[in-house]
Amino acid sequence: MTNILIIEDEAKAARELSKILYVIDDTLNVAGTVDSIEQAVEWFSKNEHPDLIFSDIQLADGLCFEIFERTEIKSPVIFCTAFDDYMMNAFETNGISYILKPISRQKVEKALEKFELIKSLYSKDGTAQTKISDFYRQIKNYKTALLVNQKEKIIPIQVREIAFYYLDKSGVTITTLSNQKYFISSSMDEIENFLDPQVFYRANRQFLINRAAIVNAERYFARKLLLKLCVSIPETIIVSKAKASDFLHWLEGN
Structure with missing residues:
Protein backbone atom coordinates (compact mmCIF):
# COMPACT_ATOMS: atom_id res chain seq x y z
CA MET A 1 0.00 0.00 0.00
CA THR A 2 1.22 3.49 -0.88
CA ASN A 3 0.45 6.09 1.79
CA ILE A 4 -0.17 9.59 0.47
CA LEU A 5 -0.47 12.98 2.16
CA ILE A 6 -2.47 15.70 0.38
CA ILE A 7 -1.59 19.34 1.14
CA GLU A 8 -4.39 21.45 -0.36
CA ASP A 9 -6.31 24.45 0.99
CA GLU A 10 -9.31 23.98 -1.32
CA ALA A 11 -11.52 21.24 0.15
CA LYS A 12 -13.19 20.48 -3.19
CA ALA A 13 -9.83 20.06 -4.94
CA ALA A 14 -8.58 17.78 -2.16
CA ARG A 15 -11.72 15.59 -2.43
CA GLU A 16 -11.42 15.37 -6.22
CA LEU A 17 -7.78 14.36 -5.99
CA SER A 18 -8.61 11.68 -3.40
CA LYS A 19 -11.31 10.24 -5.68
CA ILE A 20 -8.95 10.19 -8.66
CA LEU A 21 -6.30 8.36 -6.65
CA TYR A 22 -8.74 5.67 -5.47
CA VAL A 23 -10.05 5.19 -9.02
CA ILE A 24 -6.54 4.81 -10.43
CA ASP A 25 -5.40 2.25 -7.84
CA ASP A 26 -7.18 1.10 -4.70
CA THR A 27 -3.80 0.43 -3.06
CA LEU A 28 -3.21 4.20 -2.97
CA ASN A 29 -4.17 5.25 0.55
CA VAL A 30 -4.73 8.89 1.49
CA ALA A 31 -3.19 8.89 4.97
CA GLY A 32 -4.07 12.51 5.62
CA THR A 33 -5.19 15.86 4.21
CA VAL A 34 -3.96 19.21 5.54
CA ASP A 35 -4.79 22.69 4.28
CA SER A 36 -2.04 24.97 5.59
CA ILE A 37 1.66 25.30 6.35
CA GLU A 38 1.01 25.14 10.09
CA GLN A 39 -1.13 22.01 9.81
CA ALA A 40 1.46 20.33 7.58
CA VAL A 41 4.35 21.04 9.96
CA GLU A 42 2.28 19.67 12.85
CA TRP A 43 1.24 16.58 10.83
CA PHE A 44 4.87 15.72 10.01
CA SER A 45 5.83 16.08 13.68
CA LYS A 46 3.23 13.50 14.73
CA ASN A 47 3.08 11.03 11.84
CA GLU A 48 5.33 8.71 9.92
CA HIS A 49 6.35 10.29 6.66
CA PRO A 50 4.17 9.12 3.75
CA ASP A 51 5.43 7.36 0.64
CA LEU A 52 4.32 10.31 -1.50
CA ILE A 53 2.99 13.85 -1.12
CA PHE A 54 0.61 15.76 -3.39
CA SER A 55 0.94 19.44 -2.54
CA ASP A 56 -0.62 22.67 -3.75
CA ILE A 57 1.92 25.51 -3.79
CA GLN A 58 -0.11 28.59 -2.84
CA LEU A 59 -1.74 27.85 0.52
CA ALA A 60 -3.87 30.20 2.61
CA ASP A 61 -0.97 31.01 4.95
CA GLY A 62 1.84 31.18 2.37
CA LEU A 63 3.81 29.11 -0.11
CA CYS A 64 4.21 25.42 0.67
CA PHE A 65 8.01 25.69 0.32
CA GLU A 66 8.04 27.07 3.87
CA ILE A 67 7.05 23.58 5.04
CA PHE A 68 10.31 22.21 3.63
CA GLU A 69 12.27 24.95 5.38
CA ARG A 70 10.69 24.17 8.76
CA THR A 71 10.80 20.39 8.72
CA GLU A 72 12.87 17.73 7.01
CA ILE A 73 10.72 16.04 4.38
CA LYS A 74 11.74 12.50 3.47
CA SER A 75 9.09 11.90 0.82
CA PRO A 76 8.98 12.72 -2.91
CA VAL A 77 6.47 15.43 -3.82
CA ILE A 78 4.10 15.93 -6.74
CA PHE A 79 3.20 19.62 -6.86
CA CYS A 80 -0.28 20.68 -8.02
CA THR A 81 -0.85 24.33 -8.84
CA ALA A 82 -2.67 26.72 -11.13
CA PHE A 83 0.59 28.58 -11.81
CA ASP A 84 3.83 27.56 -13.52
CA ASP A 85 5.92 30.30 -11.85
CA TYR A 86 7.34 28.04 -9.16
CA MET A 87 8.77 25.15 -11.18
CA MET A 88 12.39 25.92 -10.26
CA ASN A 89 11.49 26.10 -6.55
CA ALA A 90 9.67 22.79 -6.83
CA PHE A 91 12.67 20.93 -8.17
CA GLU A 92 14.93 22.46 -5.53
CA THR A 93 12.90 20.51 -2.95
CA ASN A 94 11.81 16.86 -3.31
CA GLY A 95 9.65 17.59 -6.33
CA ILE A 96 9.39 14.80 -8.88
CA SER A 97 6.48 16.16 -10.95
CA TYR A 98 4.57 19.39 -11.49
CA ILE A 99 0.86 19.21 -12.34
CA LEU A 100 -0.95 22.29 -13.58
CA LYS A 101 -4.57 22.63 -12.47
CA PRO A 102 -7.23 21.68 -13.30
CA ILE A 103 -6.19 18.22 -12.13
CA SER A 104 -7.29 15.30 -14.28
CA ARG A 105 -6.96 11.54 -14.03
CA GLN A 106 -4.59 11.56 -17.00
CA LYS A 107 -2.25 14.10 -15.36
CA VAL A 108 -2.24 12.23 -12.05
CA GLU A 109 -1.57 8.89 -13.75
CA LYS A 110 1.41 10.37 -15.61
CA ALA A 111 2.83 11.79 -12.38
CA LEU A 112 2.35 8.46 -10.60
CA GLU A 113 4.18 6.69 -13.42
CA LYS A 114 7.14 8.95 -12.76
CA PHE A 115 6.88 8.17 -9.04
CA GLU A 116 6.99 4.43 -9.74
CA LEU A 117 9.97 4.97 -12.01
CA ILE A 118 12.08 6.56 -9.29
CA LYS A 119 10.96 4.50 -6.28
CA SER A 120 14.25 2.63 -6.40
CA LEU A 121 16.08 5.90 -5.68
CA TYR A 122 14.63 6.01 -2.17
CA SER A 123 15.44 3.70 0.70
CA LYS A 124 12.91 2.98 3.46
CA ASP A 125 14.25 5.77 5.69
CA GLY A 126 13.99 8.33 2.90
CA THR A 127 17.71 8.43 2.16
CA ALA A 128 18.48 8.56 -1.52
CA GLN A 129 20.16 5.38 -2.75
CA THR A 130 21.26 7.33 -5.82
CA LYS A 131 21.84 11.07 -5.75
CA ILE A 132 18.47 12.70 -6.24
CA SER A 133 20.23 15.57 -7.98
CA ASP A 134 21.26 13.12 -10.69
CA PHE A 135 17.61 12.24 -11.24
CA TYR A 136 16.56 15.88 -11.33
CA ARG A 137 19.24 16.49 -13.92
CA GLN A 138 17.53 13.93 -16.12
CA ILE A 139 14.02 15.40 -15.82
CA LYS A 140 14.80 19.11 -15.62
CA ASN A 141 14.51 20.99 -18.90
CA TYR A 142 17.74 22.94 -19.30
CA LYS A 143 17.93 25.57 -22.02
CA THR A 144 19.50 24.47 -25.29
Whole structure:
Protein backbone atom coordinates (compact mmCIF):
# COMPACT_ATOMS: atom_id res chain seq x y z
CA MET A 1 0.00 0.00 0.00
CA THR A 2 1.22 3.49 -0.88
CA ASN A 3 0.45 6.09 1.79
CA ILE A 4 -0.17 9.59 0.47
CA LEU A 5 -0.47 12.98 2.16
CA ILE A 6 -2.47 15.70 0.38
CA ILE A 7 -1.59 19.34 1.14
CA GLU A 8 -4.39 21.45 -0.36
CA ASP A 9 -6.31 24.45 0.99
CA GLU A 10 -9.31 23.98 -1.32
CA ALA A 11 -11.52 21.24 0.15
CA LYS A 12 -13.19 20.48 -3.19
CA ALA A 13 -9.83 20.06 -4.94
CA ALA A 14 -8.58 17.78 -2.16
CA ARG A 15 -11.72 15.59 -2.43
CA GLU A 16 -11.42 15.37 -6.22
CA LEU A 17 -7.78 14.36 -5.99
CA SER A 18 -8.61 11.68 -3.40
CA LYS A 19 -11.31 10.24 -5.68
CA ILE A 20 -8.95 10.19 -8.66
CA LEU A 21 -6.30 8.36 -6.65
CA TYR A 22 -8.74 5.67 -5.47
CA VAL A 23 -10.05 5.19 -9.02
CA ILE A 24 -6.54 4.81 -10.43
CA ASP A 25 -5.40 2.25 -7.84
CA ASP A 26 -7.18 1.10 -4.70
CA THR A 27 -3.80 0.43 -3.06
CA LEU A 28 -3.21 4.20 -2.97
CA ASN A 29 -4.17 5.25 0.55
CA VAL A 30 -4.73 8.89 1.49
CA ALA A 31 -3.19 8.89 4.97
CA GLY A 32 -4.07 12.51 5.62
CA THR A 33 -5.19 15.86 4.21
CA VAL A 34 -3.96 19.21 5.54
CA ASP A 35 -4.79 22.69 4.28
CA SER A 36 -2.04 24.97 5.59
CA ILE A 37 1.66 25.30 6.35
CA GLU A 38 1.01 25.14 10.09
CA GLN A 39 -1.13 22.01 9.81
CA ALA A 40 1.46 20.33 7.58
CA VAL A 41 4.35 21.04 9.96
CA GLU A 42 2.28 19.67 12.85
CA TRP A 43 1.24 16.58 10.83
CA PHE A 44 4.87 15.72 10.01
CA SER A 45 5.83 16.08 13.68
CA LYS A 46 3.23 13.50 14.73
CA ASN A 47 3.08 11.03 11.84
CA GLU A 48 5.33 8.71 9.92
CA HIS A 49 6.35 10.29 6.66
CA PRO A 50 4.17 9.12 3.75
CA ASP A 51 5.43 7.36 0.64
CA LEU A 52 4.32 10.31 -1.50
CA ILE A 53 2.99 13.85 -1.12
CA PHE A 54 0.61 15.76 -3.39
CA SER A 55 0.94 19.44 -2.54
CA ASP A 56 -0.62 22.67 -3.75
CA ILE A 57 1.92 25.51 -3.79
CA GLN A 58 -0.11 28.59 -2.84
CA LEU A 59 -1.74 27.85 0.52
CA ALA A 60 -3.87 30.20 2.61
CA ASP A 61 -0.97 31.01 4.95
CA GLY A 62 1.84 31.18 2.37
CA LEU A 63 3.81 29.11 -0.11
CA CYS A 64 4.21 25.42 0.67
CA PHE A 65 8.01 25.69 0.32
CA GLU A 66 8.04 27.07 3.87
CA ILE A 67 7.05 23.58 5.04
CA PHE A 68 10.31 22.21 3.63
CA GLU A 69 12.27 24.95 5.38
CA ARG A 70 10.69 24.17 8.76
CA THR A 71 10.80 20.39 8.72
CA GLU A 72 12.87 17.73 7.01
CA ILE A 73 10.72 16.04 4.38
CA LYS A 74 11.74 12.50 3.47
CA SER A 75 9.09 11.90 0.82
CA PRO A 76 8.98 12.72 -2.91
CA VAL A 77 6.47 15.43 -3.82
CA ILE A 78 4.10 15.93 -6.74
CA PHE A 79 3.20 19.62 -6.86
CA CYS A 80 -0.28 20.68 -8.02
CA THR A 81 -0.85 24.33 -8.84
CA ALA A 82 -2.67 26.72 -11.13
CA PHE A 83 0.59 28.58 -11.81
CA ASP A 84 3.83 27.56 -13.52
CA ASP A 85 5.92 30.30 -11.85
CA TYR A 86 7.34 28.04 -9.16
CA MET A 87 8.77 25.15 -11.18
CA MET A 88 12.39 25.92 -10.26
CA ASN A 89 11.49 26.10 -6.55
CA ALA A 90 9.67 22.79 -6.83
CA PHE A 91 12.67 20.93 -8.17
CA GLU A 92 14.93 22.46 -5.53
CA THR A 93 12.90 20.51 -2.95
CA ASN A 94 11.81 16.86 -3.31
CA GLY A 95 9.65 17.59 -6.33
CA ILE A 96 9.39 14.80 -8.88
CA SER A 97 6.48 16.16 -10.95
CA TYR A 98 4.57 19.39 -11.49
CA ILE A 99 0.86 19.21 -12.34
CA LEU A 100 -0.95 22.29 -13.58
CA LYS A 101 -4.57 22.63 -12.47
CA PRO A 102 -7.23 21.68 -13.30
CA ILE A 103 -6.19 18.22 -12.13
CA SER A 104 -7.29 15.30 -14.28
CA ARG A 105 -6.96 11.54 -14.03
CA GLN A 106 -4.59 11.56 -17.00
CA LYS A 107 -2.25 14.10 -15.36
CA VAL A 108 -2.24 12.23 -12.05
CA GLU A 109 -1.57 8.89 -13.75
CA LYS A 110 1.41 10.37 -15.61
CA ALA A 111 2.83 11.79 -12.38
CA LEU A 112 2.35 8.46 -10.60
CA GLU A 113 4.18 6.69 -13.42
CA LYS A 114 7.14 8.95 -12.76
CA PHE A 115 6.88 8.17 -9.04
CA GLU A 116 6.99 4.43 -9.74
CA LEU A 117 9.97 4.97 -12.01
CA ILE A 118 12.08 6.56 -9.29
CA LYS A 119 10.96 4.50 -6.28
CA SER A 120 14.25 2.63 -6.40
CA LEU A 121 16.08 5.90 -5.68
CA TYR A 122 14.63 6.01 -2.17
CA SER A 123 15.44 3.70 0.70
CA LYS A 124 12.91 2.98 3.46
CA ASP A 125 14.25 5.77 5.69
CA GLY A 126 13.99 8.33 2.90
CA THR A 127 17.71 8.43 2.16
CA ALA A 128 18.48 8.56 -1.52
CA GLN A 129 20.16 5.38 -2.75
CA THR A 130 21.26 7.33 -5.82
CA LYS A 131 21.84 11.07 -5.75
CA ILE A 132 18.47 12.70 -6.24
CA SER A 133 20.23 15.57 -7.98
CA ASP A 134 21.26 13.12 -10.69
CA PHE A 135 17.61 12.24 -11.24
CA TYR A 136 16.56 15.88 -11.33
CA ARG A 137 19.24 16.49 -13.92
CA GLN A 138 17.53 13.93 -16.12
CA ILE A 139 14.02 15.40 -15.82
CA LYS A 140 14.80 19.11 -15.62
CA ASN A 141 14.51 20.99 -18.90
CA TYR A 142 17.74 22.94 -19.30
CA LYS A 143 17.93 25.57 -22.02
CA THR A 144 19.50 24.47 -25.29
CA ALA A 145 19.34 27.90 -26.92
CA LEU A 146 18.82 31.54 -26.00
CA LEU A 147 18.00 34.72 -27.87
CA VAL A 148 20.29 37.76 -27.85
CA ASN A 149 19.58 41.24 -29.20
CA GLN A 150 22.06 42.96 -31.49
CA LYS A 151 20.78 46.31 -32.74
CA GLU A 152 17.59 45.42 -34.62
CA LYS A 153 18.41 41.72 -34.86
CA ILE A 154 17.34 38.89 -32.58
CA ILE A 155 19.94 36.14 -32.77
CA PRO A 156 19.50 32.54 -31.54
CA ILE A 157 22.61 31.16 -29.82
CA GLN A 158 23.05 27.47 -29.05
CA VAL A 159 23.99 27.11 -25.38
CA ARG A 160 26.57 24.41 -26.20
CA GLU A 161 28.38 27.03 -28.36
CA ILE A 162 28.82 29.45 -25.42
CA ALA A 163 32.34 29.35 -23.98
CA PHE A 164 31.56 31.41 -20.88
CA TYR A 165 29.27 33.95 -19.22
CA TYR A 166 30.99 36.94 -17.67
CA LEU A 167 29.68 39.44 -15.12
CA ASP A 168 31.08 42.94 -14.73
CA LYS A 169 29.71 46.32 -13.64
CA SER A 170 27.77 46.77 -16.88
CA GLY A 171 26.03 43.38 -16.71
CA VAL A 172 26.44 39.91 -18.18
CA THR A 173 28.06 39.14 -21.52
CA ILE A 174 28.51 35.81 -23.27
CA THR A 175 31.46 34.77 -25.39
CA THR A 176 30.99 31.92 -27.84
CA LEU A 177 33.53 29.27 -28.76
CA SER A 178 34.09 31.23 -31.95
CA ASN A 179 34.92 34.35 -29.89
CA GLN A 180 31.69 36.24 -30.64
CA LYS A 181 30.48 38.46 -27.78
CA TYR A 182 26.91 39.41 -26.87
CA PHE A 183 25.21 41.21 -23.98
CA ILE A 184 22.26 39.54 -22.20
CA SER A 185 19.84 40.96 -19.63
CA SER A 186 19.58 37.94 -17.30
CA SER A 187 21.39 37.80 -13.95
CA MET A 188 24.10 35.21 -13.31
CA ASP A 189 21.85 33.39 -10.80
CA GLU A 190 19.04 33.15 -13.37
CA ILE A 191 21.49 31.89 -15.98
CA GLU A 192 22.96 29.30 -13.65
CA ASN A 193 19.47 27.92 -12.99
CA PHE A 194 18.79 27.12 -16.64
CA LEU A 195 22.22 25.62 -17.44
CA ASP A 196 23.11 21.94 -17.12
CA PRO A 197 25.63 21.77 -14.22
CA GLN A 198 27.37 18.89 -15.94
CA VAL A 199 28.27 21.26 -18.77
CA PHE A 200 28.74 24.65 -17.06
CA TYR A 201 30.57 25.46 -13.83
CA ARG A 202 30.39 28.65 -11.72
CA ALA A 203 34.14 29.18 -11.34
CA ASN A 204 33.68 32.36 -9.31
CA ARG A 205 31.35 35.34 -9.05
CA GLN A 206 32.33 36.61 -12.51
CA PHE A 207 32.52 33.44 -14.61
CA LEU A 208 30.26 30.55 -15.65
CA ILE A 209 32.35 28.30 -17.87
CA ASN A 210 31.59 25.63 -20.46
CA ARG A 211 33.66 22.48 -19.98
CA ALA A 212 34.31 22.46 -23.74
CA ALA A 213 36.12 25.81 -23.47
CA ILE A 214 38.66 24.69 -20.85
CA VAL A 215 42.17 23.98 -22.12
CA ASN A 216 43.74 23.31 -18.73
CA ALA A 217 43.85 24.23 -15.05
CA GLU A 218 47.13 25.27 -13.43
CA ARG A 219 48.09 25.10 -9.77
CA TYR A 220 48.16 28.62 -8.42
CA PHE A 221 49.14 30.47 -5.28
CA ALA A 222 47.62 29.20 -1.99
CA ARG A 223 46.20 26.03 -3.62
CA LYS A 224 43.97 27.94 -5.98
CA LEU A 225 43.53 27.08 -9.66
CA LEU A 226 44.20 29.24 -12.68
CA LEU A 227 42.10 28.36 -15.74
CA LYS A 228 43.11 28.64 -19.37
CA LEU A 229 40.35 28.75 -22.00
CA CYS A 230 40.39 28.27 -25.75
CA VAL A 231 39.06 31.82 -26.25
CA SER A 232 40.19 35.25 -25.05
CA ILE A 233 39.02 36.25 -21.56
CA PRO A 234 38.50 39.73 -20.06
CA GLU A 235 40.37 38.88 -16.86
CA THR A 236 42.21 36.00 -15.20
CA ILE A 237 39.93 33.17 -14.09
CA ILE A 238 40.82 31.92 -10.63
CA VAL A 239 39.05 29.11 -8.76
CA SER A 240 39.36 29.51 -4.99
CA LYS A 241 41.03 26.98 -2.71
CA ALA A 242 37.59 26.14 -1.25
CA LYS A 243 36.17 25.25 -4.69
CA ALA A 244 39.30 23.75 -6.26
CA SER A 245 38.61 20.12 -5.31
CA ASP A 246 34.95 20.34 -6.39
CA PHE A 247 35.95 21.93 -9.68
CA LEU A 248 38.47 19.16 -10.46
CA HIS A 249 35.83 16.50 -9.69
CA TRP A 250 33.45 18.28 -12.07
CA LEU A 251 36.15 18.61 -14.73
CA GLU A 252 36.74 14.88 -14.45
CA GLY A 253 33.04 14.26 -14.99
CA ASN A 254 32.08 13.36 -11.40
